[in-house]
Amino acid sequence: xxxxxxxxxxxxxxxxxxxxxxxxxxxxxxxxxxxxxxxxxxxxxxxxxxxxxxxxxxxxxxxxxxxxxxxxxxxxxxxxxxxxxxxxxx
Numbered sequence: 001x002x003x004x005x006x007x008x009x010x011x012x013x014x015x016x017x018x019x020x021x022x023x024x025x026x027x028x029x030x031x032x033x034x035x036x037x038x039x040x041x042x043x044x045x046x047x048x049x050x051x052x053x054x055x056x057x058x059x060x061x062x063x064x065x066x067x068x069x070x071x072x073x074x075x076x077x078x079x080x081x082x083x084x085x086x087x088x089x090x
Contacts, residue, residue, distance in 0.1 A: 020046075026053035034059050048074025055081040 026049045034040055038059055042050040045063035047070055054061035055078055063078075065071040 021049040023049055023053050023056065026050045027057050030054055030057055030059060045074050046070055048077040051078040052081045 030040055030050070030053055034054075034057075040050060040054045040059050040061050042061070042063045045051060045065040048063065051061045051063045051074060061078070063074060065074060
């Protein structure tokens, strides 16, 4: 991801944000600090990794992003997470 000029963006589903975080990492961090049923706030949402993780973990989410392109990526990623079937955890 360090070389934005030669990155294969179509293979990355069009997400060209330079600092995409792993969703599993963000989910772990949210579980550490967000109370059950709580709300996560991301004032610099970028491509929506925190919002996607919040939806996965059952938290409410408020995200802010000034860049329209990144906001569109975030919206698509979060909506996709909401449409996925929930996995049964044992």
